[in-house]
Amino acid sequence: MPKFPTTRLRRLRQHPRVRDLVRETRLSPHDFVLPLFIRHGQNERIPIGSMPGNFQLTVDHLAAEAREIAGLGIPAVILFGIPEHKDAVGSDAYSEQGIVQQGVDAIKQAAPDLLVMTDVCFCEFTDHGHCGIVNDRHGSPDVDNDATLEILVKEAVSHARAGADLIAPSGMMDGMIQALRTGLDGEGFEHIPIMSYAAKYSSAFYGPFRDAAESAPQFGDRRTYQMDPANGAEALREVALDLEEGADILMVKPALSYLDVIYRVKQAHPEVPLAAYNVSGEFAMVKAAAANGWIDEQRVALELLLSIRRAGADMILTYHAKDACRWLAGD
Template sequence: MFPTTRLRRLRQHPQLRELVRETTLSPRDLILPLFVRHGQNQKIPIGSMPGHAQLSVDNLAAEIREIVSLGIPGVILFGIPAHKDADGSDARSESGIVQQAIQEIKSVDDSLLVITDVCYCEFTDHGHCGVLTERNGHVDVDNDATLELLQDQAVSHAEAGADMIAPSGMMDGMIEALRNALDDVGFTHLPIMSYAAKYCSGFYGPFREAAESAPQFGNRATYQMDPANALEALREVELDVAEGADILMVKPALSYLDIIRRVKDAQPEVPLAAYNVSGEYAMVKAAAANGWIDEQRVTLEILTSIRRAGADMILTYHAKETARWLS
């Protein structure tokens, strides 16, 4: 009789489909980005990211309690300071906006994992990810000078109580520099989640509104990766592992599922995160608002596909609503 193997047999009952499901998605797989700004009693909606807002530190408590109640294990913090300057001094200040936010979150619920983005684009008046230099009439980010600033920023986050740092600037040698800086002052236990393969992507547009971090000239193509390159991503992650990264990240996620898979295959023993970025979120929200897609179904499908590709955890703006849908 033909066919003897009928795969539809395992699809006949909803409970059976669940039993044979290969990839799972849980609130415990998700990390929620938060935007923290200066001021008092501030909750400023982000127009291109419905459902998200810039929050002042005094408005964090209710947000943190909700996140914990939904079973989301962690957040990653991005700061919008009151003052920006050429070298982003607020980023490494004891009283900086991120440092204040860390302390507030820990006072509300110490069980929540607090990750901090370690970069300078939100803090510099030029919007680039480090200190600038000029060579042959061309202005660019000075890699090695920026490493020193990143070291100071990471240590200040650690001293404020961060549970993990996540450097995102794509500076060469940044993981070794940060590992050395943290170890030198006694934070040998603090893990580093590296934005190891971060592409120069058009999907970051809404984030730049949210973090007020758009570059004032040029772009970030000299330090973020070319979207056409895959082998280069494997070189980046290999270097970061050798330098001491505890967790790797691919960013963006949805258009880079192949990169997630290749990184996971190349480094199966290292936990892998993927960042489901602002543009990916905004497209789903816009299509859903127009009635063109089923938002819940599409969101869960996207996040499941990121997990299926090999991500162990997902940074996503969909975290709260996804947690409610999965509960």
């Protein structure tokens, strides 16, 4: 390869049009999935203090919200529900009249072309805040993996019946994808894809989400089922198992502290669509620093989203989706 002064890479950076032509990674509204929090009630739009610009919405607000999202070019939303009543098994999660089921129907009526994904888990719906049925094992309470699979299937099928376009299980139960695929297919929903939270880490970055979804555990933590942040190779085992069980899309969560994992998963499975979740704590840090005047929110947020795409993610779940669309459009 010719060396300096013959080779001058700055030549490709001098003109903005040249920079644009040689740009390797691009951001588009079509890359984003916007998370939404929905709750029972009427005419409520409750600000989430730790996530500025995000709200808990009652179902009657979803039509206008869905039309705005679709108008920005965002192709998909993912729904998280806050039930009116919680119990030990999170029964609202699989009720035909559950909050997520109502939300799916409202969005599909208002914006039929907007893809509606649903988070399939129980932490928002249980009175103990864990992601399934809790039993006392080995002298301490823990989530019963196999018992939880049964109610996860009930939840997923109820979401599909309500009109969900894609199921996104996040509980990190072993055998979860196989159970859901079997359950959905058995009810005639073999056409519904599954986006697996295949590599979901036990992360401190989920704090603001737990405020938004009212899902903080009432005892212990989730380290017995979510992944250890120290482990990278284990993520490859998790995603390989989920693919064998029938996952259609993979996900790494969180994104920014796990860019290496996103890269490794994409290198191992380049043919499989890969999502990354730019989680609440990552969003909140940018918002807080921007509010203090320490950073330029637009430039930092877009740079972070670009880094997630550059690492290998095909789509990004992000609370910055609306603003990012406006920034990319120059508004």
